[in-house]
Amino acid sequence: MLIGAHMSVAGGVHTAFARAESVGCTALQIFVKNASQWRAKPLEEEHARLFAEERSRTGIDRVVAHDSYLINLGTPDPELWQRSIDALVDELERCEALGLEGLVIHPGSHVGSGEAAGLKRIAQGLRKVLHRCRGFRCRVLLETTAGQGSNLGNRFEHLARIRDGSRSPDRIGFCLDTCHVFAAGYDLRTAEAVKETLDRFHAVCGLDRLGAIHLNDSLRPFASRRDRHAHIGEGEIGRKGFAGLLRDPRVADVPMILETPKGEGLKEDAKNLDLLRALASGRNPRRRPGLRSLEWRKGTLAGDRGRGTGKRGTRAKSKSRTRSKSGAPSKPPRRRASRPEKA
Ligand SMILES: [Zn+2]
Numbered sequence: 001m002l003i004g005a006h007m008s009v010a011g012g013v014h015t016a017f018a019r020a021e022s023v024g025c026t027a028l029q030i031f032v033k034n035a036s037q038w039r040a041k042p043l044e045e046e047h048a049r050l051f052a053e054e055r056s057r058t059g060i061d062r063v064v065a066h067d068s069y070l071i072n073l074g075t076p077d078p079e080l081w082q083r084s085i086d087a088l089v090d091e092l093e094r095c096e097a098l099g100l101e102g103l104v105i106h107p108g109s110h111v112g113s114g115e116a117a118g119l120k121r122i123a124q125g126l127r128k129v130l131h132r133c134r135g136f137r138c139r140v141l142l143e144t145t146a147g148q149g150s151n152l153g154n155r156f157e158h159l160a161r162i163r164d165g166s167r168s169p170d171r172i173g174f175c176l177d178t179c180h181v182f183a184a185g186y187d188l189r190t191a192e193a194v195k196e197t198l199d200r201f202h203a204v205c206g207l208d209r210l211g212a213i214h215l216n217d218s219l220r221p222f223a224s225r226r227d228r229h230a231h232i233g234e235g236e237i238g239r240k241g242f243a244g245l246l247r248d249p250r251v252a253d254v255p256m257i258l259e260t261p262k263g264e265g266l267k268e269d270a271k272n273l274d275l276l277r278a279l280a281s282g283r284n285p286r287r288r289p290g291l292r293s294l295e296w297r298k299g300t301l302a303g304d305r306g307r308g309t310g311k312r313g314t315r316a317k318s319k320s321r322t323r324s325k326s327g328a329p330s331k332p333p334r335r336r337a338s339r340p341e342k343a
């Protein structure tokens with residue numbers, strides 16, 4: 001089973017492996033540069049060497065990257081569009097140098113230009129990117145989105161259209177984010193619902209093209225088009241849905257990555273991973289008191305969980321703004337990275 005988490009690369013890209021190893025990851029996602037800045041120092045050769053070394057030492061071979069929050073291939077602004085293309089080329093070059101199998105990207109936002117124009121623009125941008133990165137093995141993985149604001153990618157059809165318009169369909173794969181698709185209106189709350197959603201995905205995009213899955217529960221309700229990640233089993237999707245996904249043989253070889261809130265250290269990742277492994281093996285462990293989100297207690301992640309199940313739910317209600325401290329790519333466009341990383 002390939003289960004891991006998005007890990008910080010503070011101290012160099014290679015440092016992510018030790019973090020991943022300490023909580024038993026078998027897959028990994030990283031940023032290949034600071035995700036909230038355009039500029040970045042070139043990848044140091046020494047770091048790339050250490051990266052390969054750490055990769056083989058830990059045996060964590062399935063590694064993907066996530067692109068910067070600033071990139072928007074769907075923008076009607078020509079300057080930002082060009083900048084996004086250049087930035088994406090730079091990121092793909094880093095991924096290729098590190099031997100990563102995929103770079104997860106958010107398709108983009110149309111910013112008022114309309115869905116059709118936005119999708120066309122994204123495909124056009126990707127054509128340019130892929131042309132400049134001829135011969136690369138690293139694929140671009142288009143991520144499903146919640147459809148917040150003018151974000152595109154909340155329908156599977158969007159992703160398929162972008163792939164088809166890129167003229168290099170073989171170099172495009174997909175990343176399915178559970179929180180995002182659920183918020184976009186694809187149900188995942190039961191094993192049957194998961195099966196149906198995966199069937200729909202397969203019919204439009206192809207499960208054979210699925211290069212990564214992001215495992216996040218959703219703080220917001222079904223079809224809310226709001227992107228707020230919650231700890232596994234503590235959101236609106238719930239344990240049954242994740243158990244169904246983890247046990248579906250069609251995605252057994254797809255790296256599954258947590259992007260749930262983090263506090264100090266990796267305690268939250270460890271708990272989420274323990275629970276995922278239990279669910280995957282058919283167990284449903286009793287909730288321990290400490291499992292509830294530390295982030296909520298600290299008041300950094302607020303929201304009404306509204307589970308309404310009575311015995312499991314305490315309701316944390318607050319009007320303060322939700323903010324992820326994870327450094328994980330949960331809510332890209334307007335999010336201020338609270339802990340910038342340097343690759
Ligand atoms: Zn994601």
Ligand SMILES: [Zn+2]
Pocket residue numbers: 066104106143329330
């Ligand atoms: Zn993402």
